[in-house]
Amino acid sequence: xxxxxxxxxxxxxxxxxxxxxxxxxxxxxxxxxxxxxxxxxxxxxxxxxxxxxxxxxxxxxxxxxxxxxxxxxxxxxxxxxxxxxxxxxxxxxxxxxxxxxxxxxxxxxxxxxxxxxxxxxxxxxxxxxxxxxxxxxxxxxxxxxxxxxxxxxxxxxxxxxxxxxxxxxxxxxxxxxxxxxxxxxxxxxxxxxxxxxxxxxxxxxxxxxxxxxxxxxxxxxxxxxxxxxxxxxxxxxxxxxxxxxxxxxxxxxxxxxxxxxxxxxxxxxxxxxxxxxxxxxxxxxxxxxxxxxxxxxxxxxxxxxxxxxxxxxxxxxxxxxxxxxxxxxxxxxxxxxxxxxxxxxxxxxxxxxxxxxxxxxxxxxxxxxxxxxxxxxxxxxxxxxxxxxxxxxxxxxxxx
Numbered sequence: 001x002x003x004x005x006x007x008x009x010x011x012x013x014x015x016x017x018x019x020x021x022x023x024x025x026x027x028x029x030x031x032x033x034x035x036x037x038x039x040x041x042x043x044x045x046x047x048x049x050x051x052x053x054x055x056x057x058x059x060x061x062x063x064x065x066x067x068x069x070x071x072x073x074x075x076x077x078x079x080x081x082x083x084x085x086x087x088x089x090x091x092x093x094x095x096x097x098x099x100x101x102x103x104x105x106x107x108x109x110x111x112x113x114x115x116x117x118x119x120x121x122x123x124x125x126x127x128x129x130x131x132x133x134x135x136x137x138x139x140x141x142x143x144x145x146x147x148x149x150x151x152x153x154x155x156x157x158x159x160x161x162x163x164x165x166x167x168x169x170x171x172x173x174x175x176x177x178x179x180x181x182x183x184x185x186x187x188x189x190x191x192x193x194x195x196x197x198x199x200x201x202x203x204x205x206x207x208x209x210x211x212x213x214x215x216x217x218x219x220x221x222x223x224x225x226x227x228x229x230x231x232x233x234x235x236x237x238x239x240x241x242x243x244x245x246x247x248x249x250x251x252x253x254x255x256x257x258x259x260x261x262x263x264x265x266x267x268x269x270x271x272x273x274x275x276x277x278x279x280x281x282x283x284x285x286x287x288x289x290x291x292x293x294x295x296x297x298x299x300x301x302x303x304x305x306x307x308x309x310x311x312x313x314x315x316x317x318x319x320x321x322x323x324x325x326x327x328x329x330x331x332x333x334x335x336x337x338x339x340x341x342x343x344x345x346x347x348x349x350x351x352x353x354x355x356x357x358x359x360x361x362x363x364x365x366x367x368x369x370x371x372x373x374x375x376x377x378x379x380x381x382x383x384x385x386x387x388x389x390x391x392x393x394x395x396x397x398x399x400x
Contacts, residue, residue: 003029006157008031049111051103058317077093136151137175292319293315
């Protein structure tokens with residue numbers, strides 16, 4: 001079958017790219033290994049996605065925002081960074097920016113569902129998207145004129161442009177011969193939803209404790225019980241995470257309250273628990289001959305700076321703009337010059353923060369006495385240096 005563009009991966013990035021390009025006269029295909037039922041109704045996976053103001057605007061433009069229940073959109077008004085047992089925190093307040101909140105928090109499975117619904121609407125309206133669920137890409141090759149894709153089922157596809165949107169460990173990117181720098185932090189994060197006694201006041205916490213890292217992502221109060229509710233993230237060496245996933249709920253609640261030093265009062269598990277290894281990935285190229293990467297396939301971030309999906313949306317916006325502009329003027333949508341401009345734009349936007357994130361994780365997860373003292377000093381200096389906090393606030397809001 002012939003298409004103008006094939007997207008390998010039907011997660012949020014792949015679906016959003018299909019949505020962004022639908023209606024402009026291109027024949028699009030999305031290849032996704034999950035069955036249709038899983039795409040229609042994604043399961044809760046524990047992850048809350050922090051969206052910048054710019055990302056929220058992109059989601060509105062793509063038609064995703066209004067498909068998410070208002071109570072599931074939680075404002076992120078402030079951010080607090082803590083070190084060790086000290087109650088002192090560097091506070092990044094929403095007053096440093098132009099909005100009443102720094103950004104928003106939305107469950108990952110709700111974004112996935114909204115993206116599928118938006119694509120389904122585009123399919124009904126424009127008829128230009130072919131969704132191949134339950135399929136995987138077995139092999140790819142490109143030449144000067146065409147990208148050739150063979151599926152595991154044996155079907156063969158051709159397109160003018162092939163796009164990888166199949167995770168940070170993209171097999172499609174690897175099949176194109178593009179290497180990636182990978183950093184395994186040797187740690188895993190446990191994520192779940194918990195209710196608690198003390199209000200979070202819609203402030204996110206990033207708490208670099210001794211021997212652990214804790215994050216608190218503020219959700220709206222539970223709609224049934226009206227209890228304060230948050231997405232809780234605990235990062236530990238991987239072998240310490242596994243037992244916590246299956247720990248009896250009562251004991252888990254007690255341990256989590258203890259890890260938070262009772263600052264939230266009683267804490268109660270309100271969801272399933274999920275564990276993910278912490279691995280950051282940055283490809284050495286984002287494009288190739290009739291090929292481009294978007295989403296996590298373009299950069300797999302450590303979650304400490306909460307920019308993973310934001311960079312994914314940015315890559316979709318940049319690549320879709322490049323493709324639409326080329327198509328509108330009758331040019332090749334996979335022309336090397338256009339793909340190189342996309343790569344340069346995306347690397348300028350992501351590379352500095354990717355490297356800064358690597359540095360932050362190294363400094364803030366070391367537990368030697370000098371490292372602890374340095375972190376403490378950095379937070380106190382940062383709290384008093386308003387221009388620095390404004391810079392962080394601009395990053396969190398997606399200021400450009």
